[in-house]
Amino acid sequence: MSDKQTDFQKITNDDMYRSIYENSPDLFRTININGEIINCNKSYFETLGYLKSEVIGKTIFDHTSEESLSQMRETFEEWKKGGCVSNSEIWLKKKNGDKFLALLSANNLFDKYGTLIGSNTSIRDITEITAMKKEFKNLKRIRQEIMGELSIRVAHDLKNPLNVIKNSVQLIQFRKEPSTENYSNTLTRIEHAVIRMDHQINEVLEFVNPLPLDLQQNSLKKILENVINEMPIPEEFIVTIPTNDIMINCDQRKIEIILRNLVLNAIQAMGEKGSIIITTNETESHVKILVKDTGPGIPHKLRFKIFDPLFTTRQIGTGLGLPICKTVIEQHGGSISFETELEKGTTFTISLP
Structure with a gap:
C-alpha cells in the first residue's frame, strides 16, 4: 500500500470516528489523566444542560452527583493505576440540579510510549x-x-x-x-x-x-432406600441403587424430594418399561449422585427449558419438579446438570459439597 493510500485510510478512519463521537445519541466525554474534561459530544453537554465551552476544563467530579462522589473517586484512582471502567453505574447531575443514573464504560488512551494519558468514556442514561x-x-x-x-x-x-x-x-x-x-x-x-x-x-x-435447610449428617444409602421403598414403582421398571454408603451433610427431607422427582420423571419419560440406575461417588470436596434412565432422551428444543418453573410436556404434573430440584441443590451449595442422548436416555448429575 502506498503512503498516499495509507494517509487517505487514516484520514477516513479519523473522520469516521469523529463522526460517530460527535453524532452518537450516547453521551461521550474525553478526559486527561487528571480527570479534566478536554472534549465532549453534543449529546453530553446538551443532556447536562451546558454549553460545550462550559464543560471543557471541568472535572468528572463536577458532573457527579453527591451520592456517587465517593464511588467515582475510587473508580478514578483504580483507573489511574491501569484499571478499566466497564458498565459502572454512577449518578450524574445536570446544571439545573436534576440527576440521572448513568452507565459508564471507558476506552483508555495511551501515548506512543504506552503511558496512560486519558480515556474516552461512553455514557448512557439508564434511569x-x-x-x-x-x-x-x-x-x-x-x-x-x-x-x-x-x-x-x-x-x-x-x-x-x-x-x-x-x-x-x-x-x-x-x-x-x-x-x-x-x-x-x-x-x-x-x-x-x-x-x-x-x-x-x-x-x-x-x-x-421453601423451609430453611435442616442440615444433618445422613446416610445416602438410607435416603435412596427410603425414596425407592415409598414410591409406587410399576413392576415394568427396574431401579438399581448403590450398595456402598456415603455420609453427607444435607436436609434429608429435601434430598428425598429431589431424588423422588428425578426417579418419577425418569419413569414418566420411559413410558411402558425401562431401567433406572442410581450411582454415587465421593471426591475430596464433593459427593455426586447420578440418576440414569433408558428413556428417549430430551429433545434439543426443550433442553434449555427443563429447569423453568411450570414448564412441563405432560398433561398432569405441576411443572415444578426440576425447578425445585435446582433450587434445593443450590440451597445446599451444590449444582445439578444433565447429559442426554436421543433414543438412549438421560443422566442427571447432582453435586453436593
Missing part, C-alpha cells in the same frame, strides 16, 4: 430502564406473594381430606377378603392417585414457601 426493572421486580414479587398465599391455602385445604381418604383406603385394605382381586386393584389405584395428589401439593408448597 428509565432501571425504574422499569425495579417496577417489574416489584410486580413479580407481588405476584409471587399472591400465588404463594393462594397455593398454601389450597394445599392445606386439600391435605386434610386426602389424609382421610388415604387412611380409609388403608383401613379397608386391612379388613378386605383376600379373594377380591378387583377390589384390591381399585383400592391400589385410589391410593396411588392420593399419593400423586399429595406429591403435587408438596411440590407447590416447597416452591412457593
Whole structure:
C-alpha cells in the first residue's frame, strides 16, 4: 500500500470516528489523566444542560452527583493505576440540579510510549430502564406473594381430606377378603392417585414457601432406600441403587424430594418399561449422585427449558419438579446438570459439597 493510500485510510478512519463521537445519541466525554474534561459530544453537554465551552476544563467530579462522589473517586484512582471502567453505574447531575443514573464504560488512551494519558468514556442514561426493572421486580414479587398465599391455602385445604381418604383406603385394605382381586386393584389405584395428589401439593408448597435447610449428617444409602421403598414403582421398571454408603451433610427431607422427582420423571419419560440406575461417588470436596434412565432422551428444543418453573410436556404434573430440584441443590451449595442422548436416555448429575 502506498503512503498516499495509507494517509487517505487514516484520514477516513479519523473522520469516521469523529463522526460517530460527535453524532452518537450516547453521551461521550474525553478526559486527561487528571480527570479534566478536554472534549465532549453534543449529546453530553446538551443532556447536562451546558454549553460545550462550559464543560471543557471541568472535572468528572463536577458532573457527579453527591451520592456517587465517593464511588467515582475510587473508580478514578483504580483507573489511574491501569484499571478499566466497564458498565459502572454512577449518578450524574445536570446544571439545573436534576440527576440521572448513568452507565459508564471507558476506552483508555495511551501515548506512543504506552503511558496512560486519558480515556474516552461512553455514557448512557439508564434511569428509565432501571425504574422499569425495579417496577417489574416489584410486580413479580407481588405476584409471587399472591400465588404463594393462594397455593398454601389450597394445599392445606386439600391435605386434610386426602389424609382421610388415604387412611380409609388403608383401613379397608386391612379388613378386605383376600379373594377380591378387583377390589384390591381399585383400592391400589385410589391410593396411588392420593399419593400423586399429595406429591403435587408438596411440590407447590416447597416452591412457593421453601423451609430453611435442616442440615444433618445422613446416610445416602438410607435416603435412596427410603425414596425407592415409598414410591409406587410399576413392576415394568427396574431401579438399581448403590450398595456402598456415603455420609453427607444435607436436609434429608429435601434430598428425598429431589431424588423422588428425578426417579418419577425418569419413569414418566420411559413410558411402558425401562431401567433406572442410581450411582454415587465421593471426591475430596464433593459427593455426586447420578440418576440414569433408558428413556428417549430430551429433545434439543426443550433442553434449555427443563429447569423453568411450570414448564412441563405432560398433561398432569405441576411443572415444578426440576425447578425445585435446582433450587434445593443450590440451597445446599451444590449444582445439578444433565447429559442426554436421543433414543438412549438421560443422566442427571447432582453435586453436593
